[in-house]
Amino acid sequence: MKRVLFVCTANSARSQMAEALLRHFGGDSFEVFSAGTAPSDMDPRTVKALQNFGLTTEGLVSKSIESLEDQHFDFVISLCDKAHRECRHWPGSGVVMAWDFLDPKAFALTLQELGERIRLFVLVNSKEVKSEIKPVQPLDFYKSLADETRLLSLLLIEREGELCVCELMAALDLPQPKISRHLSQLRKVGLLLDRRQGQWVFYRIHPLLHDWMRGILKDTLEHSPQLLEQPWSRLNTMNSRPSQGGNVCDKESVNDA
Secondary structure, three states, X not given: OEEEEEEEOOOOOHHHHHHHHHHHHHOOOEEEEEEEOOOOOOOHHHHHHHHHXXXXXXXXXXXXXXXXXXOEEEEEEEOOHHHHHXXXXXXXXXXXXXXXXXXXXXXXXXXXXHHHHHHHHHHHHOOOOOOOOOOOOHHHHHXXXXXXXXXXXXXXXXXXXXXXXHHHHHHHOOXXXXXXXXXXXXXXXXXXXXXXXXXXXEEEEOOOOOHHHHHXXXXXXXXXXXXXXXXXXXXXXXXXXXXXXXOOOOHHHHHHO
8 A cells, every 4th residue: 555644734634634535535545644844733624624524533633744754655745835845854755745735714625625636646546446537528428417317326426425336226226237337337438437445346526527517516416405305315324334434235225215
């Protein structure tokens, strides 16, 4: 596993968000850490933003970069210009990168922007990613949205970050062959990206999807929440969800949803 260290000044917001996001999106390929050049307590708004996004905050502790100076990292990524300028001695590393994110005022927005960058980082650096990188054609995009199963699947995945087949079966109350067929179509046109973790295959929105296409999905979620009322309710009654760390799909809830 590649080792990644995120660094900002206080290790109270941006670097903690980045640590949680990379664990979520690439925890099977990366060992993730965060630290600060002048660490302070983690900002409560960081905790709230992560929890609202459905990410665990377990294990997130503010720490000094000096406490990690004897360790090797494949990537050291600074998240603010001040930390990059002030850090004179990077821990042993293969690649030092500078991602300059402004000090967050809207924490949910900063988390979203970091999520987009980290999805791309996972895509470029993870050996688990097998899908082709190709632009989605507008006609394929709108054809995908024209089918109810595909539209609801995309909206659920956009909302949750990533989902496996059995979670979509539970949410949409549909059999596995139908769900798998539609997911295969969405992956083929480039709307979805898949990754394998153990026995599960997780699907997420392709990180290189055109911004205007991603915007349509986000706007649909915001302005048509009734579309997901029933699917969301079914998904919430499912036990041992793989995307939340469960290791067994609740077959009873899938069948009875």
